[in-house]
Amino acid sequence: GRIARSRPHELSGGLRQRAALALALCGDPGLLVADEPTTALDALVQAEVLDLLAALRAEQGLALLLVTHDLAVARRVGGTVAVMRAGRIVETGPAGQVLARPAHPFTAALVAAQPGAGR
Known part of the structure; x- marks a missing residue:
């Protein structure tokens, strides 16, 4: 329909991300490399994209390599x-463990630099 005929600049950021994911998944890959898939998206759309990635992992057994600077996303x-x-x-390690109790000074500095880290 209308969305399929639209140019990228005519779509919202969330729709552009969903379209990019659909294109990436057309070949039925075993691994999806997602480089900053939630950058510049508002919190609601970011959550929707992350939920979609989680569903794809669970339903299709898709492996996900997520590149992000956002520790909350990780x-x-x-x-x-x-x-x-x-x-x-x-x-390296389980996300919850590494981000809750970083062992490397650089990781600790990243965690400390996150908004609300001092609370």
């Missing part, structure tokens, strides 16, 4: 997290 998606600094992995 925490919400869960799974294993790898923290990188200068192109090298400095810490």
